[in-house]
Amino acid sequence: MHASPLTQNRLAVSRSWRTRLNWSIRRRWRRRCRTRQRDVAVIFTRGERWDPDRALQAQDGLDGHVEFIRRNRELGVVIEGAPFHDPSTHVTDDLVGLALIQTDSPEYARRLIETDPVVQSGVFGYRLYPWWDAQLA
Numbered sequence: 001m002h003a004s005p006l007t008q009n010r011l012a013v014s015r016s017w018r019t020r021l022n023w024s025i026r027r028r029w030r031r032r033c034r035t036r037q038r039d040v041a042v043i044f045t046r047g048e049r050w051d052p053d054r055a056l057q058a059q060d061g062l063d064g065h066v067e068f069i070r071r072n073r074e075l076g077v078v079i080e081g082a083p084f085h086d087p088s089t090h091v092t093d094d095l096v097g098l099a100l101i102q103t104d105s106p107e108y109a110r111r112l113i114e115t116d117p118v119v120q121s122g123v124f125g126y127r128l129y130p131w132w133d134a135q136l137a
Helices: 005-035 062-074 106-113 117-121
Strands: 037-046 078-083 095-101 124-132
Touching (some): 095 106, 106 124, 117 124
Antiparallel strands (some): 037 095, 037 124, 078 095
């Protein structure tokens, strides 16, 4: 069973169109990945004043931290923030939680996080990472 010349021509045009579209999408995606940092991820770690004998929710200043995250989420600065562990348990890992800050400036994110009560008191440390606006699939 052979396709007619008209059908073969339509299939060739269809494949050609899809190929051009795929290359266009790939070019835009590559350009966007190279140039577009939209947010900053903040990884909270155990700080120098972390008390290993207390659960996460019992650490000094945690109420102020929760209020800090809530207030900045309402302002649209913090996209999301959450602990990596159950707050009622003892944290044995160095990583405590994550917050996503909506900014393209790591310096702005650093200044903001420095005002967090648990960071100021030394209970939490932090590391900043760029969060790129790119989809892998």
